[in-house]
Structure formats: C-alpha cells, structure tokens
Amino acid sequence: MSEANDSSQPGRRDFLIKAAAVGIGAVTTLVPAGAGLVTLLDPLRHKAKAGRFLRVATLNSLPEDGTPRQFPVVSERQDAWNKYPEVRVGAVYLRKTGPKEVQAINVVCPHAGCFVNYQPDQRNYLCPCHNSRFALDGAIKDASSPSPRPLDTMEVKVEADGAVLVKFENYRAGIHEKIVAS
Amino acid sequence: MNSLFNWLDQRTGYKAIVKHALYENVPGGARWRYVWGSTLTFCLVIQFITGTFLWMAYSPSSQTAWESVYYIQYEMAGGWFLRGLHHYTAQAMNILLVLHLMQVVIDGAYKAPREMNFWFGLGLLLLVMGLSLTGYLLPWDQKGYWATKVATSIAAITPFIGPELQKLIIGGADYGHHTLTRFFALHAGVLPASIIALLVVHIYLFRRHGLKAKEPKMRPDAAFWPDQVLKDAVACLAVLATVLFLVIQTRGAELTAPADPSEPYSAARPEWYFLFLFQFLKYFPGGTEIWGAIIIPTVLLLVIFAMPFIGNWKLGHRFNLGFLWAMLGGAALLTWLAIAEDRSNPEYLAGVKAARFEAQRVKELAQSPSGISALGAVELLRNDPLTQGPKLFSKNCASCHRFDGHDGLGIVPQDPQSGPDLKGFASREWLTGMLDPAKVASTNYFGGTKFRDGKMVRFVKKDVAAYSADEKEQLRKVIAAVSAEAGLKGQRAMDQADAAIIAEGRTLAAGDTMRCTECHQFRKTDEDASAPDLTGYGSREWLISIINDPTHDRFYGKRNDRMPGFAKEQILDAHSIQLIADWLRGEWYEAPKLIESPAATGK
Structure with a gap:
C-alpha cells in the first residue's frame, strides 16, 4: 500500500492500526494464558491405574457367619512426584459366602462417594451422607435410598494358602452403570 | 448487539471509562519512549497469569517444594515452558524497571506536580525486587537456598532488631517449612496485592497529571488510542519475543539439586540483577558489612527518593541525571567485576560443574523406578554412590590413594600418592x-x-x-x-x-x-594365612570390611601399613563406608541414557 493511498484513506489506515493493536494485544496475552492452560489440563493425560489383584486378608480372619469385616487395601502408589512402594489406597468389606468363597465390596457409596458404614445390629450398610441403605450383599435395601446402584463388588481370588486377593478398583459415582473410574 | 452494550452502559457507565482510558491525550503524539510503563504492566499481567497456574502445582514445604517444581519442570505437559515464561519475564521486568526509571528522570517527569507518582513508582520497583528475592527461594534448590541464606543473613545485621527480623522472615531459627510458607505468602499474596494497590494509584496519578511530553513536540497532540496503543503493543510483543527466545533456548529455568544444608554449594550466587550488591559486599571487611549491605544502599535509595526536591535546584536536574548514570555505571561495573572474578575462580567453576552434574543426576534418580520417596528428593543424592562416593573418597582416602590418578573429583591432591590407585579395584x-x-x-x-x-x-x-x-x-x-x-x-x-x-x-x-x-x-x-583373604575379594562385604578395619586378621592384621580402621576408629559411619564401597565397585543406578560423572570426565 502506497503513502498516497494511506492519506487518501485515513479510515482504512486507522482501522489497520486498531486491528494491529488489538491483534498483537490478544496474541501477547494468549501466550501466557495458553501455556498455563496446557499445564492445567495435564491431569487429563493421566489414567487411573488398572485394577490389580492385591492381597487383602486371609480366609481365617473372616467370620464364619458371613458378617463383613473391613480391611485396608495396600498397594504401590504414584502421587504426583512421590512414589510409595506400599501405602493404603482404599478399603474393602470382605465377607465369607462359602467355605472358600468371599465377596468383596468397595466401601465407597455409588451415590456420591462417601464411606459406607456396616451396622452390626441391623446387619446392613448405611451411608452416613445421604442415608442410602444396602443389604449384606450390597443390594439396595430401601427403595428410598438415593444411591443409583448397589454397592460395587469386586473380583476375588482365594489362594490355596487361604490368602484373599481382591481386584481393587474404584468406580464412577452417581450413575446406574458400574464403570471403572479411569 | 448495540442494545446489549447500551443496557450494560446504563448500568455500569463502562463507555465513559473506556473512553477515558483510550482517549487520553498524548501531547506531541505517540512516541516509542512512552512504552516502558505499558511493557511493565504487560509483564505484570504475564506474571499474574503464569504465577497463578504455577501456584496450582506448587507445594510450599521443605519436602515438597523442590519435588513439585521438579514435577512441573519435567513431568507436566508444558510445565517447563510455563515456568520458563515466569522466570524470564521476571528478569525482563528488572531491566524494564531501570529503563522506565531512566526515561522518567531523563524527561524530567519526576518533577512537580508528579512527585507522588515518582515515589509510587519507586515503591513498585522495590516491591518487584521483593518478588525476585522471594521467588528465587521457592524451588528450594541449592542455588535459591544458599543465595537466599545470604540475603536473610544480611537482614540479621540490621541494627537493634536484626536477629528478631531474621527470625520473623524465615519463620524460625532455621530454614524450614515455615520459611517456604512465609516466602510463598509474600510472593503470591502480599507483594502482588501491594503491587496492584500501588499500581492503581500510580496509573491514577499518571492520568491525573497527564503524560510529561518530551520537548520539542514532533507532532500535534493525539489520543492514546490507537497510535500509542499500537506502539505499546509492539513493544510488549518485542518483550515477549525476547522472553520466548530465552525460554526455548534454555529449555526453561534452571533447577539445581534439592536444597541440602549439609552439602556445600560453591556456585552460590544471587540472580544476575543482584550481582552488583553481591560484589559490593566483598569490599567491606569483617564487621563493616552493615555499610555495604544496608547503610550505603539505603542512602543511595534516599537520594533517588529525594530527586523531585533536588530537581528544583538550579543544577538539580543535571545532578539527578549524573547521579543515576553514575549508579547505573557503578552497578554495571560491579556486575562485570563479579562475573570476571568468577570466570577466573577455579573453586567457583568447579562448583558450577558439580552443580550441573548434581542437577542432572538428581533428575535421573527422580525418574528411576524407585522414584522420590516421602522423605523428599534430597535423600536421592544423599544415598547415591555416584554422587557421594567421589566426595567421600576425596576427603577420606585421597591423601594416600588415587582414583584414576586424581582424588575422585578430578583434582590431583598435593600429598604424593602413597597407596594403590583404586579405579577398577x-x-x-x-x-x-x-x-x-x-x-x-x-x-x-x-x-x-x-x-x-x-x-x-x-x-x-x-x-x-x-x-x-x-x-x-x-x-x-x-x-x-x-x-x-x-x-x-x-x-x-x-x-x-x-x-x-x-x-x-x-x-x-x-x-x-x-x-x-x-x-x-x-x-x-x-x-x-598372613596376607589378605582372597575369598570374596573385592565384593561389597569384603570392601566394607577392609575399610571398617584393615587390621583384622582377615586382611593385614598387625602388619597393616597406615590405613585407619574407618569404622573401628569411628572416622566414618556405616552409611558413608557403604557409599564408598558401592562407588568403587561401580554399583549405582544408571539411567538408560549415559551421562558424565565428575570422575568419568577426570580433570
């Protein structure tokens, strides 16, 4: 564009200056904001660890009458920069359903993620947050329970030496389907 | 659309504010010399944005600060870039502050009625220096740790309140968790909030008195928008481009080894823009540091604060100019002297080399399968034979033995060699x-x-x-x-x-x-048997045992020459002896990619 054109079109020159000022201003602010956003979104790159069978208890630590007992789940864990070879990562209820059969229930309520309590006198589980009630096997006990699904059960392996292994996983809360949180 | 804007304007009056902001009169039209204030504001915006995002990943405690910065730098997507932006923009701000101050003094913009604004500007300058000082410590690496130690030790020589002041700054008698929580609160809370408060007044006063035009005016007056805005935007772009160049060139800011009060750090230096103060301190003999660290800098600062008054005298403006140029020249000279002295200082150069090695090594160990334990990354280097072996060998073995002809760290000791060279023992x-x-x-x-x-x-x-x-x-x-x-x-x-x-x-x-x-x-x-046992010769157990006690019957017995029993005579603890043995045996974690150790590079 020539000088002559410039002076004959002051409106156009003015517009170009304004556009350039706004454009450059936008670009310069977008760089730090963009860099920050990329780092902010970093957690989306990380998936939860796939469930693995972890040794949780032994057969003879479980009551014969099928009363559930709560056990911590110990596993290795990477928490951002820290690596723990052995740390408690959650808890399960285990109960005997046969001489060599065990049911494992995740202690987390499928409604909103609270830790459900076992109530020995009523032989059921009660969520302390929104009063969801679950039967011994984890089924919804009370039609008015807010939980969308029964308590989450997990795969169990009982070894010859009586060790109870649980495939420990966490599941997405608040939905009808049982989907592994990843 | 227009009706929406009108609706908004009726309720907020934003159009008048925008108009006031954009149609500020620029006497003599837009000029490049007026851009400095805008570039500084721009840098501040970058710092607020990048700082907020860094904040989301930073953890201020002595067991997590370095670790979280390491995680930002090497594990998070784009983390190195974000941290680099923050780091180099901070450096750019220090330069721009000086340029802004120079422009204000040269143009006489500090004189009546703009004195208050000048002082607010100086206050901002000091706050930004405070940000630099506090930010330097936050990664809790050796560099920041030892440099900040110097700064807080200087605080302790303040008359009357020194020791208490130091205790308040570092949150206790020693550096620790509370040093970081305090520095972080200052860096991310108190100082930025103060800057915003002062900046609001600074810009308000600037608008109130208008721009001090540089005479003679080249062109007729014009509005701030759009010509000056464009010039400002281009200047900001240039600043950003420079910062980006540095970030990419250096792959972000440096992160040295985790802070360790038990490990020397001969490469300890403040950030380059504080080097002149560092160098200045060298000229004050013991007991007189207070002159170099506090009294003289305070007097110089007071002179700058007094410039609006000095400027009223006949030759006042010339004095101010001369004073500022002399200070800048002095600072430049001192900075140059500091760099020149370091360049020919073998101890410093060896320190820099060792620091680079440890920074690289700790990164490898952090990425090793065992990772960083809950005790923090400082344990990684403390338990690493490749890092500690040469240091222990140099201190305890090299007065007689050699390792590939040197003391383990690449230096040939003064004492003549009188024991075997143990490389490849x-x-x-x-x-x-x-x-x-x-x-x-x-x-x-x-x-x-x-x-x-x-x-x-x-x-x-x-x-x-x-x-x-x-x-x-x-x-x-x-x-x-x-x-x-x-x-x-x-x-x-x-x-x-x-x-x-x-x-x-x-x-x-x-x-x-x-x-x-x-x-x-x-x-x-x-x-x-009268000579050393060949069963298990050179094994870990054998080597530890002979270092523990060479006079044991299994080794030299009573015929032992001069070698002390390092455990028997309690010269070294079991852990140190294990580290020496492991190092001599070449037992250390090796990262998939080969790196050079100081021992391998020799002298």
Whole structure:
C-alpha cells in the first residue's frame, strides 16, 4: 500500500492500526494464558491405574457367619512426584459366602462417594451422607435410598494358602452403570 | 448487539471509562519512549497469569517444594515452558524497571506536580525486587537456598532488631517449612496485592497529571488510542519475543539439586540483577558489612527518593541525571567485576560443574523406578554412590590413594600418592596390573607402601617375571577367578561367559602350583594365612570390611601399613563406608541414557 493511498484513506489506515493493536494485544496475552492452560489440563493425560489383584486378608480372619469385616487395601502408589512402594489406597468389606468363597465390596457409596458404614445390629450398610441403605450383599435395601446402584463388588481370588486377593478398583459415582473410574 | 452494550452502559457507565482510558491525550503524539510503563504492566499481567497456574502445582514445604517444581519442570505437559515464561519475564521486568526509571528522570517527569507518582513508582520497583528475592527461594534448590541464606543473613545485621527480623522472615531459627510458607505468602499474596494497590494509584496519578511530553513536540497532540496503543503493543510483543527466545533456548529455568544444608554449594550466587550488591559486599571487611549491605544502599535509595526536591535546584536536574548514570555505571561495573572474578575462580567453576552434574543426576534418580520417596528428593543424592562416593573418597582416602590418578573429583591432591590407585579395584585389568612385574612396585600398587619390598612384590618380580607361556595362561585364569569373587557389575557378562575359565582358575588358585595359598586364604579357612583373604575379594562385604578395619586378621592384621580402621576408629559411619564401597565397585543406578560423572570426565 502506497503513502498516497494511506492519506487518501485515513479510515482504512486507522482501522489497520486498531486491528494491529488489538491483534498483537490478544496474541501477547494468549501466550501466557495458553501455556498455563496446557499445564492445567495435564491431569487429563493421566489414567487411573488398572485394577490389580492385591492381597487383602486371609480366609481365617473372616467370620464364619458371613458378617463383613473391613480391611485396608495396600498397594504401590504414584502421587504426583512421590512414589510409595506400599501405602493404603482404599478399603474393602470382605465377607465369607462359602467355605472358600468371599465377596468383596468397595466401601465407597455409588451415590456420591462417601464411606459406607456396616451396622452390626441391623446387619446392613448405611451411608452416613445421604442415608442410602444396602443389604449384606450390597443390594439396595430401601427403595428410598438415593444411591443409583448397589454397592460395587469386586473380583476375588482365594489362594490355596487361604490368602484373599481382591481386584481393587474404584468406580464412577452417581450413575446406574458400574464403570471403572479411569 | 448495540442494545446489549447500551443496557450494560446504563448500568455500569463502562463507555465513559473506556473512553477515558483510550482517549487520553498524548501531547506531541505517540512516541516509542512512552512504552516502558505499558511493557511493565504487560509483564505484570504475564506474571499474574503464569504465577497463578504455577501456584496450582506448587507445594510450599521443605519436602515438597523442590519435588513439585521438579514435577512441573519435567513431568507436566508444558510445565517447563510455563515456568520458563515466569522466570524470564521476571528478569525482563528488572531491566524494564531501570529503563522506565531512566526515561522518567531523563524527561524530567519526576518533577512537580508528579512527585507522588515518582515515589509510587519507586515503591513498585522495590516491591518487584521483593518478588525476585522471594521467588528465587521457592524451588528450594541449592542455588535459591544458599543465595537466599545470604540475603536473610544480611537482614540479621540490621541494627537493634536484626536477629528478631531474621527470625520473623524465615519463620524460625532455621530454614524450614515455615520459611517456604512465609516466602510463598509474600510472593503470591502480599507483594502482588501491594503491587496492584500501588499500581492503581500510580496509573491514577499518571492520568491525573497527564503524560510529561518530551520537548520539542514532533507532532500535534493525539489520543492514546490507537497510535500509542499500537506502539505499546509492539513493544510488549518485542518483550515477549525476547522472553520466548530465552525460554526455548534454555529449555526453561534452571533447577539445581534439592536444597541440602549439609552439602556445600560453591556456585552460590544471587540472580544476575543482584550481582552488583553481591560484589559490593566483598569490599567491606569483617564487621563493616552493615555499610555495604544496608547503610550505603539505603542512602543511595534516599537520594533517588529525594530527586523531585533536588530537581528544583538550579543544577538539580543535571545532578539527578549524573547521579543515576553514575549508579547505573557503578552497578554495571560491579556486575562485570563479579562475573570476571568468577570466570577466573577455579573453586567457583568447579562448583558450577558439580552443580550441573548434581542437577542432572538428581533428575535421573527422580525418574528411576524407585522414584522420590516421602522423605523428599534430597535423600536421592544423599544415598547415591555416584554422587557421594567421589566426595567421600576425596576427603577420606585421597591423601594416600588415587582414583584414576586424581582424588575422585578430578583434582590431583598435593600429598604424593602413597597407596594403590583404586579405579577398577579387583577387576581383571586391575589385578593383571598388580601381577605385572613392571607395575607391581609402582605407586599405583605397592610402590608407596611398606609392602614395596614385601613378599608379593618379590614374588611377582621374580617368579611371575620368569613365567613360561603356559604359566602365564594359568595366571590369567587365576586372575579371572579372583576377580570373579568381586561380582563386579561391569564384569557380570564377562564372568558369566568365562564360567569354565573361572572354575579352572579357582582350582589353580586353591592348589599349590600357583603359590597363592602360601600366604592368602582362598575359599578355605587357613589359620596361618598372613596376607589378605582372597575369598570374596573385592565384593561389597569384603570392601566394607577392609575399610571398617584393615587390621583384622582377615586382611593385614598387625602388619597393616597406615590405613585407619574407618569404622573401628569411628572416622566414618556405616552409611558413608557403604557409599564408598558401592562407588568403587561401580554399583549405582544408571539411567538408560549415559551421562558424565565428575570422575568419568577426570580433570
């Protein structure tokens, strides 16, 4: 564009200056904001660890009458920069359903993620947050329970030496389907 | 659309504000010399944005600060870039602050009625320096830790309140968790909030008095928008481009090894823009630091604060200009002197080299399968034979021994060598050298010891020297067998491949023909043995035991030369002895990619 054109079109020159000022201003602010956003979104790159069978208890630590007992789940864990070879990562209820059969229930309520309590006198589980009630096997006990699904059960392996292994996983809360949180 | 804007305007009056902001009069039209304030505001915006995002990943405690910054730098997507932006924009701000101050003084914009604005600007300058100082410590790496120690020690010499002031700043008697929580609260809370408060007044006063035009005016007056805005935007873009260049060129800001109060750091220096103060302090002999650290800088600062008054005198403006140029020249000279002195300071250069090695090494260890434990990354280097072995060797062994001719750290000690060179100890190559008639009496083996005319030397010089080809071949097998006792990591493949030769060598060594067992034990107890046990020779246990106590019957007994029993005489703790043994044996974590250790690079 020539000088002559410039002076004959002051409106156009003015517009170009304004556009350039706004454009450059936008670009310069977008760089730090963009860099920050990329780092902010970093957690989306990380998936939860796939469930693995972890040794949780032994057969003879479980009551014969099928009363559930709560056990911590110990596993290795990477928490951002820290690596723990052995740390408690959650808890399960285990109960005997046969001489060599065990049911494992995740202690987390499928409604909103609270830790459900076992109530020995009523032989059921009660969520302390929104009063969801679950039967011994984890089924919804009370039609008015807010939980969308029964308590989450997990795969169990009982070894010859009586060790109870649980495939420990966490599941997405608040939905009808049982989907592994990843 | 228009009706929406009108609706908004009726309720907020934003149009008048925008108009006031954009149509500020620029006397004499837009000029490049007016851009500095805008570039500084722009830098501040970058710092607020990048700082907020860094905040989301930073954890201020002495066991998590370095670790979280490490995680930002090396593990999070784009983390190095974000941190680099924050780091280099901070540096750019220091330069821009000086340029802004210069422009204000040169143009006489500090004079009545703009005195208040000048002082608010100086207040902002000090706050930004405060941000630099507090930010430097936050990664909790060796560099920031030792540099900030200097700054807070200077605070302690403040008259009357010094020690209490220092305690308040660092949150206790020693550096620790509360030093970080306090510095972080200052860096991300108190100082930025103060800056915003002062900046609002600074910009309000600037608008109130208008721009101080540089005479003569080149063009008619014009509005701030759009010409000056464009110039400002281009200047900001130039600043950003410079910062981006530095970020990409250096792959972000440096992160040295985790802070460790027990590890020396000879490369400790403040950030380059504080180097002049650092250098200035060197000229004040013990007991007079207060002049260099507090009194003189305060007086100089007071003169700058007084510039609006000084400027009222006849030659005042010229004095102010001269004073500022002299200060800048002085600071530049001091900075140059600091750099020049460091360049020819071998201790500093060695410190920088060691610092680079440790920064790289700790990164490898953090990325190793065992990762960073809950105790923090500082433990990684403390437990690393490759890092600690050479240092321990240099301090405890190198007055007699050598490692590849040096002290383990690449320096040849003053004391003459009087013990064997232990590089590759118990390897086949090392043993072959010891059994070489030409080498056995050299200082690399027995030459510097009282055994230089001993049985072993005589045996090698006489018997081995006369070996036939067959006997030489037998000796080679014996060497392979004895060396295999060590189970060295570097020879593992070779030892496995030569299993048959080693088995043969063991039989030969235990038998009478090679005469080893006349003095040594080998895989069989012999009460009469008078020379070091060859069973497990050079293994971890063997090496630790001989360092613990060479006068044990299993080694030299009463005939021991000068070597102290490092455990027996409580010279070193068990952990340090293990580190030396592991290092001599080459037992340390090796990252998939090879790096150079100070030992490997030699001198």
